[in-house]
Every structure is written in C-alpha cells, then in structure tokens.
Amino acid sequence: MQKRKIFDNRLLQITLERLCYEVIEEFDEFENTVILGLQPKGIFLAERIKQNLNRILQKDISLGYLDPTFHRDDFRKKDSPLRPNQTFVPFLLEDKKVLLIDDVLYTGRTVRAALDAMITFGRPAKVKLLVLINRKYSRDIPIQPDYVGMEVNCMQHEKVLVELKEQNAESDNIWIITKEEN
Amino acid sequence: MQKKLSVRHLLGIKNITTDDIELILDTASSFKEVINRPIKKVPSLRDITIANIFFENSTRTRLSFELAEKRLSADVINFSASGSSVKKGETLLDTVNNILAMKVDMVVMRHSSVGAPHFLSRHVKAHIINAGDGTHEHPTQALLDAFSIKEKFGTIAGKKVCIFGDILHSRVALSNIFCLQKLGAEVMVCGPPTLLPRYIKDLDVKVETNLNKALQWCDVANVLRIQLERQTIKYFPTLREYALYYGINRSRLEHLDKEILIMHPGPINRGIELSSDVADSKHSIILDQVENGVAIRMAVLYLLAGMP
Structure with missing residues (x-):
C-alpha cells in the first residue's frame, strides 16, 4: 500500500482561507445565507469555514448538519442497512441561499442524495457546492462543484483518506492511498 | 456498535439481542428528527410494499405503523379481518399467501392467537413484524x-x-x-x-x-x-x-x-x-410515547428492509 500526502495542516488552513474569500466574492455579506455541512466529514470543514467567515465578516453565520443517508440510492445494495448520522438544521431553507460543504466529491451520489434531503427543509433560492477535494473523471452523475480546494486525478483503486483533528487525529492530513494490485 | 439486526423478522423482544434493541433505539432517534422536519418524508423504502394485516382491533398501532410506512415512502395496503374472506373460512396462511402473491415485501400483523406471526414467519418469504399476538408479545x-x-x-x-x-x-x-x-x-x-x-x-x-x-x-x-x-x-x-x-x-x-x-x-x-x-x-x-411510536416503527421497518 502506498500513501501520498496531498494536504498537511498548513496547506489546509491556507486553502480554507482562500475558499472563504472565494465564497465571499459570490455571497458578499452572507445576507440570508446559510452553510450546510454534509455528514459525516463535511461538517468539520463546514465548522472551520464558518469560524473563518465569522472572523472575516464579523458576524455569526448559520450552520446546519445534513445527513443524506435516507435519501441515498444505494440503500439495500449493501450487506447491511446504511447507518444514519445526525441531521441538525435549526432553520428553514425557504428562499435562503445555501452553501453545501463536503470533503471529497467522488461519484456525486452523496451530493445528489443531499440535494434531495436539503429540500425537505424548504425551497432554497440558490445552492452552491464547495468541496475540499474534487476527484476528477470519476462522476457517475452530472454534478460539479462551484468551489474546489484541490483537484486530484485518481484511479478507481485509489482512495482519498481524510484525517482531521476533530476526529481525534494528531494533525490534519489528507492522503491518496494506492492499494497494491494483485 | 453492530450494523444490522440479527433477525429477519421482528416477532418478539425475547428472541432479539440487546445489540438489536440498541441499534433500533439509535436508528429511531434519527427518524425522530425526520418526523419533526417541515417535510416529514424520506424515500428510503419507495420500492417496498407493506401489508398491514389486522385480525384484531387497533387504533394507535395501526395508524402508527401506517404513518411510519408512509413517512418512509413505502406502498401500503391495509387489511382488517372484519369484512374480509376470513369470515368465509379462509385460513391464515391462505389469506397471507394471497396477499403476498400481489408482491408484498413486508407484513405487519396483529392476531388474537399467540404465535401467529411466528407460524407465518416459517412459511412465507416476506419480513414479518408482530404488531401484537394475543397475550404474548407486542x-x-x-x-x-x-x-x-x-x-x-x-x-x-x-x-x-x-x-x-x-x-x-x-x-x-x-x-x-x-x-x-x-x-x-x-x-x-x-x-x-x-x-x-x-x-x-x-x-x-x-x-x-x-x-x-x-x-x-x-x-x-x-x-x-x-x-x-x-x-x-x-x-x-x-x-x-x-x-x-x-x-x-x-x-x-x-x-x-x-x-x-x-x-x-x-x-x-x-x-x-x-x-x-x-x-x-x-x-x-x-403523548410522547405516541410520537416516539412512529419513529420506532420507522426504524424497525428501515432496518428489516435492509436485511436480505
């Protein structure tokens, strides 16, 4: 098994800071705008981006956690039922602008499920997608991100491993792991 | 924690494990959040058909199951013994097999005889959920x-x-x-x-x-x-x-x-x-019990539907 590091602590901070300014370009003062982090790992990035935006804009931006499990299309395609995570959306999305945040965009199926889960909280005015890592050429369905931390070209047998301090990792590291082919 | 139930049917608490119970309670808290959303419905069971077969009177349990099934987007058919062919002498197994011939995936059954759902689970392929059998289990x-x-x-x-x-x-x-x-x-x-x-x-x-x-x-x-x-x-x-x-x-x-x-x-x-x-x-x-009833039944249906 080979491991190649693509993000360390410092690069992650710089990238998140850059993404924050990119979204401010679009959302300006974040009026009527909310952030939704996708479970399980997108919520940690969403928390960090919220903290950055709070600092830059000097205001408190609403954040929710969205779990797409019940809207997935691969339920019962696996051996055991998918385990849900907590959804915590303490506001309505009706006519709001929404910034969806996830760690890795791969097949696009999670985001598709998340878009379905999202509209159960109302009809948003506009939705944008921010991902830290965009795995190119791997989409099953036509979903593309609006803001990207890093684009990577990976083969199918390669995996992106995200380790964050919030999950009790020693420091933030993101790796591309290549399994030995037999 | 384990990822799936150890059983294909929910016949009683006696024959499921503590881990099963904890998995159901844990999943139910996710569904409790779902039923408090503005749109209280998720598409998880949209390809599943469920028959609610009630040979005994029920208000709360039947409504609660029906609501849980609809909140999971399952197709639902309801059957109650009064006004059915049971009155003409059809046996339980014949009645259920006729319902299953219409491509039903799960059966929620209440019956006045102890062990009726256990009997059924040995003879049909569908998942069986006991909604009360006589004076035995609920x-x-x-x-x-x-x-x-x-x-x-x-x-x-x-x-x-x-x-x-x-x-x-x-x-x-x-x-x-x-x-x-x-x-x-x-x-x-x-x-x-x-x-x-x-x-x-x-x-x-x-x-x-x-x-x-x-x-x-x-x-x-x-x-x-x-x-x-x-x-x-x-x-x-x-x-x-x-x-x-x-x-x-x-x-x-x-x-x-x-x-x-x-x-x-x-x-x-x-x-x-x-x-x-x-x-x-x-x-x-x-009244909290009644609200939680829908979440628990959604969890049971969801977890059983995920079993082969």
Missing part, C-alpha cells in the same frame, strides 16, 4: 416505551420500572419485561393477585400487590389498561373497587417523597387505572 410497544424512558433519563440501565395493572392479559407487559431487563433496568409488576400470572416470578421480576409500596419503589410507572374484552371471568368485584385499590391518582402521587414518570400504552380507561389529572399532568409522557 415488541414495537416495548421498544417505544424503552425509547421514551431513555429520552427522559438518558439511560435505562439501573432504572426501576414498575408495570401496573392487568399483567395476566397483557402482551405489552411481557415485551416490556424482556426489553427492560435486556437493557439493564429493574422491573416490578404490581396488580391484584388475580391479574398476575402464576409463574411471573420465573421471569426474575419483583412482584408487589400493594400499589403505594410499588409507587414508592419505582422511577417509572407504566400503567396498563384493564382489558375487559379479554376477561372471560371476573377477576375483581367491580371497576369501582379496582379504581379504589389500584387506580393511580394525584393524591397517591403527592404522598410520595419523589416524582415518578407516568406511562400508558393506551387506550386509557380514565378514572379506572389512571385518573385524568395524572394522565394529563406534566409527569405523564403518554
């Missing part, structure tokens, strides 16, 4: 009761739960005893001696016939309905006398030196086993 009620207690106290282990009233005819009592014991609670039953099953002590529960002593002992009082329709002989002289000795009312609770949680699976005989001022008081979580 697993989803026990699960929602456990969920409601856990919601209030954070845990069930070590809590003292007393089940009051007609234990002899109650499937809720038996399922509750199994469920609470598996989760580590201490269980007592309290009622007139005629309404306590003879071998109840073999289940490792405390037995008490004095209502005040039992109330003083417990943290949670789960009060059962006097099931007049199942009582073929007289078990107590009059309802008035039962209410006098075994009815829980405000003055009895005020005499305790602590506050206890009041539960009832419904329907309540107001003024008999429970007075209105207690049933509607802040100590009562009877």
